[in-house]
Amino acid sequence: MLADLALTAVCFVLCSPVGTYGPIQGAINCTACPVGRHQDTQGGSVCKACSPGTFTGAATDKILCSDCPVGFVAPGNASTSCTGCGQGTYQSATGQSICLPCEPGFANSGTGVGSCKPCQGGSYAKDP
16 A cells, blocks of 8 residues: 555745745745846746836845836836936936936936926026
């Protein structure tokens, strides 16, 4: 009777928590997604790249990509951080991939700003 018993190993544990993946066959554990990528379902075999305007950083859980805040952008896929819009540019919405130029007669002097302000009397701003 013992000769009739067949022992079978079953792969049944899905990579969990979300934010991890099983990159290879025969894996014995799951791996955290690298920065710039995420995994929003259990049992994934690859991590998904964050789309432009979003990112995951080293301190995030990598379940979902986060939108860049106002004044910041992530121009490409798999971004690990957002970049502040430079002087003369702005971004007034979250989750964007490009900075917009200030209109003629408007300017800003900082980095990572969400708007441009009209030039004060006695000054002007040229086309960017």
